[in-house]
Amino acid sequence: MRTMRADSPPTAHPTDLDLGAAAAALAEGALSSVELVESCLDRIARFDGSPSHEGEPGAINAWVRVYADDARAAAVRADERRRPETVERVGPAPTLCGVPIGLQDLFAVKGKPLTASSRIPTDEPAGDSALWARLRASGMVLLGHLHTHEFGAGLTTDQVGNPWDLDRTAGGSAGGPAAAVAARMVPSAVGTDTFGSLRIPAALCGISGFKPTRGALPMDGVIPLCPQLDHAGPMARTVADCALLYEAMSGRPSASGFRALPLAGLRIGRSPRSSIDLDADVAESFESTLELCARLGAEVVPVQAPTALEAIDDYLNLFGRDVLDYHRKFKQFRDLYRPSVRSLLEQSEGNPIRGRGLDAALAHRAETIGAWMEWFATRDVFALVEPTVAVVAPPRGAGYQQFGTQLPLARLAYYWNWVGFPVVSIPAGIGNRSGLPVSVSLVGPSGTDIDLLRAAMTLQAALGVPVLRADD
Numbered sequence: 001m002r003t004m005r006a007d008s009p010p011t012a013h014p015t016d017l018d019l020g021a022a023a024a025a026l027a028e029g030a031l032s033s034v035e036l037v038e039s040c041l042d043r044i045a046r047f048d049g050s051p052s053h054e055g056e057p058g059a060i061n062a063w064v065r066v067y068a069d070d071a072r073a074a075a076v077r078a079d080e081r082r083r084p085e086t087v088e089r090v091g092p093a094p095t096l097c098g099v100p101i102g103l104q105d106l107f108a109v110k111g112k113p114l115t116a117s118s119r120i121p122t123d124e125p126a127g128d129s130a131l132w133a134r135l136r137a138s139g140m141v142l143l144g145h146l147h148t149h150e151f152g153a154g155l156t157t158d159q160v161g162n163p164w165d166l167d168r169t170a171g172g173s174a175g176g177p178a179a180a181v182a183a184r185m186v187p188s189a190v191g192t193d194t195f196g197s198l199r200i201p202a203a204l205c206g207i208s209g210f211k212p213t214r215g216a217l218p219m220d221g222v223i224p225l226c227p228q229l230d231h232a233g234p235m236a237r238t239v240a241d242c243a244l245l246y247e248a249m250s251g252r253p254s255a256s257g258f259r260a261l262p263l264a265g266l267r268i269g270r271s272p273r274s275s276i277d278l279d280a281d282v283a284e285s286f287e288s289t290l291e292l293c294a295r296l297g298a299e300v301v302p303v304q305a306p307t308a309l310e311a312i313d314d315y316l317n318l319f320g321r322d323v324l325d326y327h328r329k330f331k332q333f334r335d336l337y338r339p340s341v342r343s344l345l346e347q348s349e350g351n352p353i354r355g356r357g358l359d360a361a362l363a364h365r366a367e368t369i370g371a372w373m374e375w376f377a378t379r380d381v382f383a384l385v386e387p388t389v390a391v392v393a394p395p396r397g398a399g400y401q402q403f404g405t406q407l408p409l410a411r412l413a414y415y416w417n418w419v420g421f422p423v424v425s426i427p428a429g430i431g432n433r434s435g436l437p438v439s440v441s442l443v444g445p446s447g448t449d450i451d452l453l454r455a456a457m458t459l460q461a462a463l464g465v466p467v468l469r470a471d472d
Helices: 018-028 033-047 068-081 084-090 130-137 173-182 199-205 239-250 280-295 312-336 341-351 358-380 416-420 449-463
Strands: 002-005 063-066 100-104 141-146 166-171 190-195 208-211 231-236 265-269 301-303 383-387 423-430 437-443 465-468
Touching: 018 033, 018 068, 018 166, 018 239, 018 265, 033 068, 033 100, 033 141, 063 130, 063 173, 063 423, 068 141, 100 199, 130 141, 130 239, 141 173, 173 199, 173 231, 190 208, 199 208, 199 423, 199 437, 208 239, 208 449, 231 239, 239 449, 265 280, 280 301, 280 383, 280 423, 280 437, 280 449, 301 416, 312 341, 312 416, 358 416, 423 449, 423 465, 437 449
Parallel strands: 100 141, 100 190, 265 301, 265 383
Antiparallel strands: 002 465, 063 141, 190 231, 208 231, 208 423, 383 437, 423 437
């Protein structure tokens, strides 16, 4: 049974708790980290299937590696950190102390393999990625690494099944994190976003995701795809959970406390790209969301974009150059890549960009960013609303055959990586025809990350959150 809810009902099982509820239960002493971690490990064992490079048709296969013993030991330390005598000695425990988390298999963890869901030989990291170091310092418990499209270089993760329908893709590149959160194996996860790689799987799996302003979070210790376009961000069941995790990832407590921001009085722009060919379920949910924004007091206004909402040629030129730069060191292992990643490298080698071509692409990007920043400021528009993905989750299985076959999944998402603006992806219900999740995004100008999250919390409270029940 699939249901919609706006607030968490009373729960009998720890894995039904979202991130905020789990943190509260730990703080109140109603639940121990050991109990929560064991519940997550049990759910992984029951629902994920045997860890597999290729994945099995009847399995979710979200996890590359589960660090069960390390997680149990970290949970014991977290419970000790929350003991009254420890608190009296060193002060209150961090909010997320003892809460489990998963990392896309692109984030370095000292002493653990880092394989990018690939068979290419890679070195064990000498240290933690900057983001995992911050989350570890906040007391979070790492359950393991989650599957990605190989090296993050694609928009599906076809070894991973979408928990809503295992015959459908979970999206990519962060398909493993999205599937694990949706299936309640872990309350939250961290993923990367270059083409929409975090928001697309969040949308297809019915969870929330946040791509912050470019540069807001450090990428040190993350296997790169295109450093000038790469972002990292939180993935969780709710926007409030994404905000809570983003606070820990940024290392800067928010002055607002991430209280919801009312939409009343805000000018919300209707994306001009809503006129493209949308799946019927996506189009219906988008229109309903705009109507809801108006009922919540927002002024919904049409948008005439200050520049073309299209930059795919410049984007692919820059993307191809950066991908080649990183993967040259693996040239001797070219036969070990999946066909889609191998074809990406071959295409990039056949169409290099140098000199004035690259300069022109970067200059065009700077002009585009400036035009949009001025547009938001002069028209007093708080955010744009548009569908996150134009379709519901397509059938699983074709994403590793040839690079480019899944590019339509990114037709809306990639542009906001190009300009580096923050975007919140929010579930917008379950399609009446497909029975699959649909999603909308709020897009704001650079630097508005916190207020964008706060407004998205208000919208999500009215939209509700899709829940995949345990027997699904």
